[in-house]
Amino acid sequence: MASAEKRPDSETNDVIEILLIEPNPGDTRLFTENLRDAKLTNTVHAVDDGEAALDFLHQRGDYEDETCPDLILLEPQLPGTSGMAVLSELNGEPALNDIPIVVLTSSEVGEEIVKSHGLEADAYIRKPVDAEDFVEFVQSVEDFWFAIVQETDDADD
Structure with a gap:
């Protein structure tokens, strides 16, 4: 399944390409x-x-x-090739390891499980349980992205 959603207006000028790796169709929607x-x-x-x-x-x-993609949102519990294997390959691939990765955890334990495999992500955000919580989740993703853009701008100065 591959889908794309676009929004034409924004506070930023560039379109951010996001890859969502999520097995649940309802959550993807x-x-x-x-x-x-x-x-x-x-x-x-x-x-x-x-x-x-x-x-x-x-x-x-x-x-x-x-x-x-400019940003990857990764659910670690995937069918077939696991999210851990995806993260491991991303960390080991020079052409891909600069892409910021947000691991979607279902609990505080999720971050520890990922780290226990010797893997690191750029951020860990708790995956929303209720539809109402998705607004807060998206705000977390936006905050993370704007922090990355700010770091890049600061490094360029």
């Missing part, structure tokens, strides 16, 4: 709807398993014409 309404101008690409994520990131098969 909530993520894309809420991200569409966010302050960020974004395109959300969604895949539902680890193999599709790696194909997307390496621009293979059905995803050969896709652009590399």
Whole structure:
């Protein structure tokens, strides 16, 4: 499954390409709807398993014409190739390890589980349980992205 949602107006000038790696279709719908309404101008690409994520990131098969994402939202519990395997490959691949990765955890324990595998992400955000919580989640993603942009701007000065 691959989908894209776009929002034409924003406080930022550049479109942010987001890859959402999420196996639950209901959550994918909530993520894309809420991200569409966010302050960020974004395109959300969604895949539902680890193999599709790696194909997307390496621009293979059905995803050969896709652009590399600016931000990855990763659910670690995926069918087939696990989120841990995806994260490990991203961390070990020089062409991909600069992409910021937000691991979507279901609890505080989720971050510890990822770290216990010797893997690191750029941020860990608790995945919303209720539809109402998605607004707060999207705000967390926006805050994370604006912090990255600010760091980049500061480094360029």
